[in-house]
Amino acid sequence: MAAIDLPSSGSFKLANARVHSSLTPGLASQFDGDGFALVDIDVADGRIKRIAPAAPERADATAIDLKGRIVLSCFVDCHTHIDKGHIWPRRPNPDGSFPGALDATDADRRARWTAEDVARRMDFSLRSAYAHGTKALRTHLDSAAPQDAISWPVFEDMRERWKGRIELQAVSLIGIDGVREADWFEQLAKRVAAARGVLGAVTYMVPDLDELLDRVFRAAIAHGLDLDFHADETDSVDAVSLRKIAEAALRHGFEGKILVGHCCSLARQPEHRVLDTLDKVARAGLAVVSLPMCNLYLQDRRHDGTTPRWRGVTLLHEMKARGIPVSVASDNTRDPFYAYGDLDMLEVYRMATRILHFDHPVADWPKTVAATPAEMMRLDGAGVLQAGGPADFIIFKGRSWTELLSRPETDRIVVRDGKPIKAELPDYAELDDLMVGA
Numbered sequence: 001m002a003a004i005d006l007p008s009s010g011s012f013k014l015a016n017a018r019v020h021s022s023l024t025p026g027l028a029s030q031f032d033g034d035g036f037a038l039v040d041i042d043v044a045d046g047r048i049k050r051i052a053p054a055a056p057e058r059a060d061a062t063a064i065d066l067k068g069r070i071v072l073s074c075f076v077d078c079h080t081h082i083d084k085g086h087i088w089p090r091r092p093n094p095d096g097s098f099p100g101a102l103d104a105t106d107a108d109r110r111a112r113w114t115a116e117d118v119a120r121r122m123d124f125s126l127r128s129a130y131a132h133g134t135k136a137l138r139t140h141l142d143s144a145a146p147q148d149a150i151s152w153p154v155f156e157d158m159r160e161r162w163k164g165r166i167e168l169q170a171v172s173l174i175g176i177d178g179v180r181e182a183d184w185f186e187q188l189a190k191r192v193a194a195a196r197g198v199l200g201a202v203t204y205m206v207p208d209l210d211e212l213l214d215r216v217f218r219a220a221i222a223h224g225l226d227l228d229f230h231a232d233e234t235d236s237v238d239a240v241s242l243r244k245i246a247e248a249a250l251r252h253g254f255e256g257k258i259l260v261g262h263c264c265s266l267a268r269q270p271e272h273r274v275l276d277t278l279d280k281v282a283r284a285g286l287a288v289v290s291l292p293m294c295n296l297y298l299q300d301r302r303h304d305g306t307t308p309r310w311r312g313v314t315l316l317h318e319m320k321a322r323g324i325p326v327s328v329a330s331d332n333t334r335d336p337f338y339a340y341g342d343l344d345m346l347e348v349y350r351m352a353t354r355i356l357h358f359d360h361p362v363a364d365w366p367k368t369v370a371a372t373p374a375e376m377m378r379l380d381g382a383g384v385l386q387a388g389g390p391a392d393f394i395i396f397k398g399r400s401w402t403e404l405l406s407r408p409e410t411d412r413i414v415v416r417d418g419k420p421i422k423a424e425l426p427d428y429a430e431l432d433d434l435m436v437g438a
């Protein structure tokens, strides 16, 4: 296949692009069994002017023929930790366990997370995400004192610097126990509101969970904040904080958006409890994000010579069937919670396809890395391809799902505002000086 050479003018025509039904709302076309249709796309002044079924009989000699290559909207990554990213060389997880991750990260944060350290690693992460085709990203920020005073200003600065390339959002991350410090928590909620952030917490089973959740919801309502939780990242059947969050949302009549990550334990619980929880989650309007790579890494890792038996992911099929909005996202990258990863949402989708069976049929699963997280993040017009919208998309080599998901597609072409970006993945060596003294 000849190389695709896009002009830098922001205006051109693409012929025979293969687009997916789930990411092209309103497109009147015949889609095949895999959800694909061949279309022609007109781009003018950085925006999509028209998408229409491919019409070879009216072929425009000036159009760039993609010969059936897949074109997807740019990705939206709704759950990451770019404040932790890339600390692995100086602070590895000694045994790959969840407690090992907590301890190692805690030690690293206390010793090393200056504003400069956090900023440089964040920037590295954003450059990777951008080069891979991500246009919006939500990160959690470790927000227990004194880190809150360091990381939130770094985030605000980074959001400004990345404006127009990556829409950056942040969530405060603290253990639910931290909410017991009522005055401090109120200050944190104010800080988050001042930064136009999202209020969050890690929930697990503590005796006063309902009261603590009430405090979180009251703060969110008082400050007009959306919510984002880490819930039940464990195999314990007794971990039901997802249900507790849904109950709290119903109790408070909460009208903002609530995203809940992980929910691993749900997959271990008896059917009747699962159904009860899912009913409440649907009624409360919660959305769920699964983090398949991190779950596969941390869950069911035992140190007794046994092989892991379950995948660690939550019940996305059952949730989607009930109309619960579901996404998948990167989560951690090269830190003690996950030794690998590069904020490449194609990798996340590829892994999700294998771990969660996003195939046969593919149905509308592609929304999980684009349109659905965009809606959760209140990003109007992101995660879809449509006339009038920005020309933000990725041209792949693959022409079918099996071609797309079998190779890394490192030569994908990322187009932003109608122009091919020139971004390259940053070199790991750039961070070497931060890793000294490991």
Ligand SMILES: [Zn+2]
Pocket (backbone or CB within 6 Å): 079, 080, 081, 140, 230, 261, 331, 332
């Ligand atoms: Zn997370």
